[in-house]
Amino acid sequence: MTRVALEREKYAEIKKPDKPLSGEEIEAILQDKLVNVFRKKAFKPLQKEACAEALKGKDILACFPTGYGKSLLYQLPAVAACDGGVTLVISPLLALMADQVRALCEIGIDARLFNSSVATHQVFIDVVRCAALKRMSLMNELMTSNVKVKLLFVAPEGLSNTALMLCLEHLHRKGKFARMVVDEAHCISSWGHQFRPAYRKLSWLKRKFELPITALTATATRRVQDDICLCLRLNAVKFIGSTRRNELFYEVANKGTDSESQRDVSKYIQKIKRNTLKDCDAFSGIVYCHTRDQCHVMAQVLSNGGVVAKAYHAGLGVKERARVQQAWMEGAAEVVCATVSFGMGIDKTNVRVVVHYSLSNSLESYYQEAGRAGRDGKRAFCRLYYCTKDAETRRYLLMKELQLQKDKNRKRKSTADTGSDKRVKSLNRIGKITDAIPTEESANNDIEPAPEPTGELTNSRDAIQSLNRMIRYCETLKCRHVAFSAHLGDLDDYSLQDCKLHCDVCAAQ
Numbered sequence: 001m002t003r004v005a006l007e008r009e010k011y012a013e014i015k016k017p018d019k020p021l022s023g024e025e026i027e028a029i030l031q032d033k034l035v036n037v038f039r040k041k042a043f044k045p046l047q048k049e050a051c052a053e054a055l056k057g058k059d060i061l062a063c064f065p066t067g068y069g070k071s072l073l074y075q076l077p078a079v080a081a082c083d084g085g086v087t088l089v090i091s092p093l094l095a096l097m098a099d100q101v102r103a104l105c106e107i108g109i110d111a112r113l114f115n116s117s118v119a120t121h122q123v124f125i126d127v128v129r130c131a132a133l134k135r136m137s138l139m140n141e142l143m144t145s146n147v148k149v150k151l152l153f154v155a156p157e158g159l160s161n162t163a164l165m166l167c168l169e170h171l172h173r174k175g176k177f178a179r180m181v182v183d184e185a186h187c188i189s190s191w192g193h194q195f196r197p198a199y200r201k202l203s204w205l206k207r208k209f210e211l212p213i214t215a216l217t218a219t220a221t222r223r224v225q226d227d228i229c230l231c232l233r234l235n236a237v238k239f240i241g242s243t244r245r246n247e248l249f250y251e252v253a254n255k256g257t258d259s260e261s262q263r264d265v266s267k268y269i270q271k272i273k274r275n276t277l278k279d280c281d282a283f284s285g286i287v288y289c290h291t292r293d294q295c296h297v298m299a300q301v302l303s304n305g306g307v308v309a310k311a312y313h314a315g316l317g318v319k320e321r322a323r324v325q326q327a328w329m330e331g332a333a334e335v336v337c338a339t340v341s342f343g344m345g346i347d348k349t350n351v352r353v354v355v356h357y358s359l360s361n362s363l364e365s366y367y368q369e370a371g372r373a374g375r376d377g378k379r380a381f382c383r384l385y386y387c388t389k390d391a392e393t394r395r396y397l398l399m400k401e402l403q404l405q406k407d408k409n410r411k412r413k414s415t416a417d418t419g420s421d422k423r424v425k426s427l428n429r430i431g432k433i434t435d436a437i438p439t440e441e442s443a444n445n446d447i448e449p450a451p452e453p454t455g456e457l458t459n460s461r462d463a464i465q466s467l468n469r470m471i472r473y474c475e476t477l478k479c480r481h482v483a484f485s486a487h488l489g490d491l492d493d494y495s496l497q498d499c500k501l502h503c504d505v506c507a508a509q
């Protein structure tokens with residue numbers, strides 16, 4: 001084909017409006033899609049503004065609290081854009097993407113999951129009843145001249161797939177590649193709490209495709225926000241919401257002996273269950289435990305107290321994990337006793353209680369994990385059990401882990417030996433009882449997840465500071481909402497006022 005013919009083909013399918021849409025026209029389109037496609041009555045603050053900027057082709061950085069509705073900021077523009085095209089969504093977890101795809105398909109939006117290993121993940125896909133096509137047929141669809149796909153989800157690691165890259169280049173040439181979205185964008189930053197190396201590599205996206213990018217996160221300090229913009233080369237319009245979630249009651253409880261504390265957790269959950277069932281017909285909760293054994297013990301203790309509870313951790317195997325998650329989503333299991341590998345990106349709106357039986361690694365992690373409660377905006381409870389002995393143990397384990405990391409790096413430098421499985425083994429020796437945040441691979445294979453190199457590990461001083469901040473949160477006599485707001489860089493001075501009644505510290509005054 002001649003160059004002219006190629007150019008003609010390139011532009012033939014683009015139906016751009018003659019002149020840019022006016023502000024009122026954009027607003028009308030967004031309102032129409034919000035109500036008629038997404039079945040929402042009204043926008044939450046800043047949602048409409050962020051969608052409008054996206055429709056104008058701007059880069060967006062959006063930081064809103066967990067459960068706020070950040071997904072709408074890319075889903076609505078993807079559906080509302082009159083020149084169509086595919087929006088590529090880069091997201092960290094298969095389960096999270098499958099859930100989004102299922103929900104979008106249910107409301108009639110053509111969303112697909114590019115799964116770099118469809119066969120091994122088939123069981124997961126079956127479980128969430130996701131209508132993901134096999135890779136080849138998806139590829140074929142993306143290559144057709146009249147591509148219908150609106151949203152294409154992929155894990156950052158999936159972008160190294162050559163076939164996918166060819167498709168994206170083809171779409172780009174045809175003017176059918178509309179926007180890129182980086183969900184959980186804090187994973188880009190080594191200052192962030194879930195740093196993931198494959199995310200850092202996304203910096204080439206802007207250079208290659210020169211398309212607008214939307215970056216979304218719930219947990220980015222100002223430093224992390226800046227790092228996201230720098231890394232993704234964003235000239236971003238920023239939408240930073242307050243982290244304040246007044247529907248959540250935060251508290252820290254003293255942790256005594258294991259048996260005392262387990263009984264206490266059981267009584268606490270029973271009380272919340274009783275109160276919840278006065279007004280609703282379902283109760284749902286999560287108890288985060290540090291070790292796999294604790295997950296089982298806690299599930300047993302809760303079951304003995306009349307709460308239907310199940311254990312969940314990466315040691316269970318993919319089918320069992322999927323079964324537990326499904327039972328919890330459907331309400332057959334009331335409480336899941338899990339390691340932190342559970343819950344990221346799961347949109348279950350009616351979680352009334354999240355208990356941490358031990359410390360999170362950082363305040364951001366805790367904010368995100370506790371934030372899985374109350375996504376329907378109704379009252380929910382977040383309790384963390386703390387004692388100084390736990391803090392000391394955590395410090396000790398972290399120091400050992402960092403030392404191992406240092407030794408490993410030194411060794412790698414001298415021998416140029418990657419030795420990744422040795423690292424996993426050595427990390428497992430001291431921390432084998434814990435689960436790291438799962439990667440796409442680990443979340444779906446029946447193998448032990450390799451601990452992800454995290455921000456904490458890449459910089460020892462930061463790791464220790466993060467843990468110390470978490471400990472200070474437990475020991476503070478200041479409003480817990482203010483602690484989050486101050487740390488997560490809320491711009492709104494008002495939000496730094498005490499919550500009055502939404503945490504144990506303020507309630508006790």
Ligand SMILES: Nc1ncnc2c1ncn2[C@@H]1O[C@H](COP(=O)(O)OP(=O)(O)OP(=O)(O)O)[C@@H](O)[C@H]1O
Nearest residue numbers: 040042043044066067068069070071072218345347
């Ligand atoms: N304008 C709105 N009105 C009512 N509900 C909304 C609105 N926008 C989003 N939601 C709902 O809020 C819930 C949470 O949305 P979403 O999953 O996008 O949250 P999120 O901000 O991505 O949270 P997280 O960071 O925890 O993943 C969803 O059930 C979604 O349908």
